[in-house]
Structures are given as C-alpha cells and as structure tokens.
Amino acid sequence: MGVTMGSERSPRGHGAGDPTRGVPDGDAAGVARRAALTQLAHPFGRLFWVAVAAVIASLVRIAYFTPIEASQGPAQKIFYVHVPAAVTALYLAFALMAVASVLYLWLRDPTLDRVAASSAEVGLAFTTVVLLTGPLWAKPVWGTWWSGDARLTSTLFLWLIILGYLILRQAVEDRAQRARYSAVLAILAGLLIPFIHLSVYLFRTLHPQPIVLKPSAPSLPSEMLTTLVMSFASFALLFVALLRARYRLATIADADLADVATRSGGAD
Amino acid sequence: MTPPPAAPGVLVAAWTIARKDLTVELRTRAAFLSAAVFTILAAAIFLYAWDPTAVAAIDLAPGVLWVIFTFAGLLGLNRSFGAELADRAIDGLLVAPISREAVFLGKALANLIFVLGVQVVAIPTVVLFYNLSLGWGAVAAIAGVAVLAAVGLVAVGTLFSAMAVNTRLAELLLPVLALPFFVPIVTAAAQATVLLVNGRPLTGALDWIRLLVAFDLVFVSACTVAYPFTIER
Numbered sequence: 201m202g203v204t205m206g207s208e209r210s211p212r213g214h215g216a217g218d219p220t221r222g223v224p225d226g227d228a229a230g231v232a233r234r235a236a237l238t239q240l241a242h243p244f245g246r247l248f249w250v251a252v253a254a255v256i257a258s259l260v261r262i263a264y265f266t267p268i269e270a271s272q273g274p275a276q277k278i279f280y281v282h283v284p285a286a287v288t289a290l291y292l293a294f295a296l297m298a299v300a301s302v303l304y305l306w307l308r309d310p311t312l313d314r315v316a317a318s319s320a321e322v323g324l325a326f327t328t329v330v331l332l333t334g335p336l337w338a339k340p341v342w343g344t345w346w347s348g349d350a351r352l353t354s355t356l357f358l359w360l361i362i363l364g365y366l367i368l369r370q371a372v373e374d375r376a377q378r379a380r381y382s383a384v385l386a387i388l389a390g391l392l393i394p395f396i397h398l399s400v401y402l403f404r405t406l407h408p409q410p411i412v413l414k415p416s417a418p419s420l421p422s423e424m425l426t427t428l429v430m431s432f433a434s435f436a437l438l439f440v441a442l443l444r445a446r447y448r449l450a451t452i453a454d455a456d457l458a459d460v461a462t463r464s465g466g467a468d
Numbered sequence: 469m470t471p472p473p474a475a476p477g478v479l480v481a482a483w484t485i486a487r488k489d490l491t492v493e494l495r496t497r498a499a500f501l502s503a504a505v506f507t508i509l510a511a512a513i514f515l516y517a518w519d520p521t522a523v524a525a526i527d528l529a530p531g532v533l534w535v536i537f538t539f540a541g542l543l544g545l546n547r548s549f550g551a552e553l554a555d556r557a558i559d560g561l562l563v564a565p566i567s568r569e570a571v572f573l574g575k576a577l578a579n580l581i582f583v584l585g586v587q588v589v590a591i592p593t594v595v596l597f598y599n600l601s602l603g604w605g606a607v608a609a610i611a612g613v614a615v616l617a618a619v620g621l622v623a624v625g626t627l628f629s630a631m632a633v634n635t636r637l638a639e640l641l642l643p644v645l646a647l648p649f650f651v652p653i654v655t656a657a658a659q660a661t662v663l664l665v666n667g668r669p670l671t672g673a674l675d676w677i678r679l680l681v682a683f684d685l686v687f688v689s690a691c692t693v694a695y696p697f698t699i700e701r
Contacts (some may be wrong), residue, residue, distance in 0.1 A: 357648050364644045364648065367637070367644055368644075371636045372635050373636065380700075384631070387690075391687070392649055398679060399656055399679060400655070402655075402656075
C-alpha cells in the first residue's frame with residue numbers, strides 16, 4: 201500500500217487539458233499545489249480501471265464458470281462476494297484505520313489522518329456489501345434474513361461505528377481537532393469490537409436458538425477455490441485503488457483549504 | 469505570608485472537580501429532575517407499548533430498565549462538558565495546576581454519582597410498574613450490576629461528551645458515538661438482571677459480571693489515557 205501512496209507525487213497527464221497550467225513553479229507551496237491539481241485531474245488513475253476490470257472478471261467467473269454447489273444451490277455463489285468483501289473490510293480497511301489512528305496520535309502527521317479517514321470510507325462501502333449480501337444468502341439457506349449471530353451483530357455495529365466516525369468528521373471544522381477526535385474514536389472502537397462479539401456470543405450460548413443450517417467449512421473443490429482466490433485478489437485490488445483515489449481527494453481538499461487559509465492571512 | 473499551596477494529587481483534584489459539578493447540580497437540580505421525570509415517563513410508556521397478556525412483565529422488565537437507564541444517562545452526560553462552555557469555563561479547568569487525567573476523572577466521578585442517582589429512581593419505578601417481587605439478595609445483586617454497568621457507561625460517555633460539545637452537532641452527536649459502546653454493557657446488565665429477577669443465584673450471572681468488570685477496566689483506563697489527546701497541546 202505504501203507504494204501506491206508514494207506515487208501521488210508523480211505528475212502525469214500533462215495533455216491539452218492540463219489543470220496545472222498557470223500555477224507558479226519554484227516555491228514549495230506552488231509545487232505541492234501543482235501536484236494536488238494534477239491528482240485532481242486523475243484521482244482514480246489507471247489502477248482503478250484495472251481493479252474494476254478484475255472485479256468484473258471475477259463476477260463473470262463466479263456466475264458462469266464456477267460449478268453450482270449441491271446443497272445450497274446458486275445462492276452459495278454469494279459467498280464469493282461476501283467473504284472477500286468481509287475480509288477486505290475487516291483486515292485491510294479497519295486494521296489500517298486503527299493502525300493509522302494510533303500512529304497519528306503519536307506522530308501527528310496529517311497524512312496518517314487522511315489514510316485513516318480514507319480507509320474508513322472505503323471500508324464502509326465494503327461492509328455495506330457484506331451486510332447486503334449476507335441476508336440475500338441467509339434467506340434461502342438459513343430460512344431467515346437475519347439472525348442474532350455474533351459475527352452478524354459485530355459487523356452491524358462496526359458499520360454503525362464507522363458511520364458515527366464519518367459523522368464526527370463532518371461535524372468538526374478544525375483539521376487538527378478533527379484528526380485527534382477521530383483517531384480517539386477509531387482506537388476506542390478497536391477496543392469495543394471484541395466486547396460486542398463476546399457479549400453477543402454469550403447471549404446466544406445462554407439462549408440456544410433452534411439449530412439452523414450452518415456453513416461448515418467444506419474443503420473447496422479446486423474450481424471453487426480458484427474463483428475464491430480470484431475474487432479475493434480483485435477485491436483487495438479494488439480496495440487499494442479506491443483508497444488511493446479517496447486519499448488523493450482528501451489531499452486536494454486539504455491543499456485547497458491550506459491555500460484559502462494562506463490567502464486570507466490566517467496561519468494554518 | 470503563607471507559601472503557595474502545593475499542586476493537589478490526581479485523586480484529590482478529581483474529587484474537587486466532581487464536588488464542584490455536584491454542587492452546581494444540587495443548587496439547580498435541573499439535569500437530575502429532568503432525568504428522573506424522563507425515567508418515570510419512559511417506564512410508563514413502555515408499559516403501554518407491549519400487550520401485558522402476550523409478554524410476561526418479568527420478561528420485559530430487565531430490558532426496559534436498561535434501555536431507560538441508558539437514555540437517561542445520556543441526558544446527564546450531555547450537560548457534563550456542555551456546562552463548561554459558558555464563559556469558556558473549561559479553559560479555567562485546563563490551566564489549573566492539575567493533570568488532564570484528573571479533570572477527566574473528576575468529570576466522570578460526578579457523572580457516575582448522577583447516573584447512580586438516576587438508577588435509584590429507575591429501579592424502584594420498574595419494580596413497581598412491572599410488579600416484580602424481589603428478595604433483598606436480588607435487590608443487592610441488581611444494585612451491584614448497576615454500579616458495574618454505570619462505571620463503564622460513564623467512562624465512555626464522559627469522553628464522548630467532552631468531544632461532542634466541541635463539534636457542530638453538539639449534543640446530537642453524543643448518542644451516535646456512545647450508543648454502540650453501550651451495547652456490551654446493556655446486553656450484560658440486562659441478561660444478568662433477567663437471571664436475578666427470575667430468582668436465580670448470582671453465580672449463574674457470573675459470565676456477564678466478568679464481562680462488565682472487563683469492560684470497566686479496559687474503558688476506564690483507555691478513556692482516561694485518551695482524554696488528554698482530545699485537547700490541543
């Protein structure tokens with residue numbers, strides 16, 4: 201991920217519609233502004249389209265070139281979207297968000313705040329996919345849209361906490377204050393998730409539900425495994441591409457604000 | 469000529485701040501009265517929200533108690549740092565020769581006493597409305613669970629109150645931030661209460677009580693450490 205982050209400074213796309221024309225060179229502020237404007241023209245970049253193509257290829261493989269599972273029928277194919285989205289959200293997006301937040305409070309580098317905010321937003325999109333595909337699969341297989349299962353409930357509350365995190369960021373104008381507040385919230389949320397999981401787990405063991413069909417961990421046939429691995433890879437790639445795009449937009453927003461602050465004479 | 473007083477220790481300073489907040493509250497009684505009235509109103513509304521012939525009161529009461537407690541707690545928490553905004557009183561607290569941790573602990577201590585006061589109203593109200601017959605042992609056990617739950621709730625709530633008052637959304641933000649953190653507390657406290665009102669011994673609720681103790685330890689320390697980070701250096 202560090203590689204893609206670093207590439208933000210490489211200028212590209214100096215075509216006819218070059219947005220950086222007219223920006224003075226020479227001083228550091230001018231260079232930063234020029235780089236930011238270059239990104240504005242291409243926040244997504246080639247990587248995004250590669251990732252979209254990879255996801256489409258995975259979806260085609262899931263739909264047409266993967267065998268239908270015997271006991272669950274076509275509904276099982278949701279698994280190839282649901283699980284990679286969940287793993288990407290939890291182990292890439294929210295892990296990155298928590299680590300960047302801890303590092304922010306330590307180093308106070310605005311870059312880390314932008315990384316945390318960007319992964320929160322992209323992680324929210326992936327978690328939304330998880331929460332939408334879960335019930336779609338559960339209805340035909342479990343016979344119910346929703347169950348008070350520990351993992352389901354933890355995911356729902358994680359989704360709500362991320363929404364709260366983004367609302368908090370909207371509600372604070374000062375950038376340093378916003379970064380401090382959101383880092384504190386992200387770290388506490390990291391501590392909370394195990395407690396929610398444990399409480400719902402205890403809740404269910406004390407009050408057993410009628411036994412529902414649970415997905416045992418079947419050893420996947422190689423065709424299905426290939427599809428799953430492909431899906432994982434394409435989702436991870438999409439995450440990196442979206443994160444980079446969101447990070448660039450955040451950089452531009454901060455650069456613009458800094459510019460306005462400088463012009464109005466206020467210190468940033 | 470007397471020498472300047474030495475800076476007080478963390479706990480002494482925390483108690484001084486808590487006493488200040490409690491004195492203000494005792495003189496106005498604004499927040500406590502509204503929280504108490506809210507508690508009674510909410511208990512009465514819940515009484516009519518379910519058909520008592522369909523669901524047994526003993527099954528409803530624990531959930532009602534803890535939902536009311538959570539929301540009444542939020543009412544008090546909002547005031548905690550909101551009151552310091554007037555005349556920028558918070559600046560006075562922050563320049564005092566005491567640690568930031570002491571400011572947080574003092575605020576949290578005052579909130580804890582406030583929230584326990586709300587419990588003193590909420591538990592008898594629910595017992596009365598839902599016609600529960602509890603032995604003294606069960607009452608003591610529920611009171612113990614209430615104290616454990618209140619500590620965790622107040623630790624998280626005080627920290628988020630300090631943050632929320634400085635945002636554009638002010639008190640609207642506190643429930644959005646704090647309620648997810650109340651989920652383990654409310655689940656554990658309500659489930660322990662279910663066992664206790666059904667006359668089970670305390671040992672049956674031990675898992676839930678352990679969860680509450682763990683939550684308190686983790687979040688009291690985490691929030692005390694985190695509070696100074698919410699203030700500009």
